[in-house]
Amino acid sequence: MTRILLLPALLLLFIFGASHQSLAQSASISTSKSGKTVTPSVTPFKQGLMMRNGVVVEINNDVITPIQETRRMPNGTTVTPDGVVVTRRGDEIKMLEGDRVDVNGVFAKTPVIINESTVVTGDTAALRNELNMAQHLQTRLDLLQRKRELLEQKNALLEKAVQSKTKSKELQKVDADLAKVQKQLTQMEKK
Secondary structure, X not given: OHHHHHHHHHHHHHHHHHHHHHHHOOEEEEEEEEEEEOOOOOOOOOEEEEEEOOEEEEEEOOEEXXXXXXXXXXXXXXXXXXXXXXXXXXXXXXXXOOOEEEOOOOEEXXXXXXXXXXXXXXXXXXXXXXXXXXXXXXXXXXXXXXXHHHHHHHHHHHHHHHHHOOOOHHHHHHHHHHHHHHHHHHHHHHO
């Protein structure tokens, strides 16, 4: 019974996918991200080490130079050129974009604002139609699954009824539920 109902559903999925594949090819979706370091204070960072564009740089007033060797700060903190900060207690912290170590060796995280945008180009109506058709097909498959479950339940109740030769209230309820599902399927086919 299950195979009989699943075969038409799979056939519908195959036909749906093959006939509408060309529509989806005319549209595309792309995502882009960009980031900007935000200074938490009003005055910009004037002196110390900072991770900038993936490189640890030394900032001394307006002069910015990448560091070439490990720097040891007055409080015992060390900063490597690849952005690993080792505190005087031995904790290791990997610097991220905007993180900084001041001239005294105090590590500070700087928030980074990341802007993310999604752009849909091409025939977006085709995508919308595909989505609507997929939702319609999913609803139909859900109803067919429910119908299969009700038919299996009805079959079990009919086997019981044949043995006891009576029609139970459970069987009447399953018949009513089955009629509702069939009505919904019929309405969907008219659309």
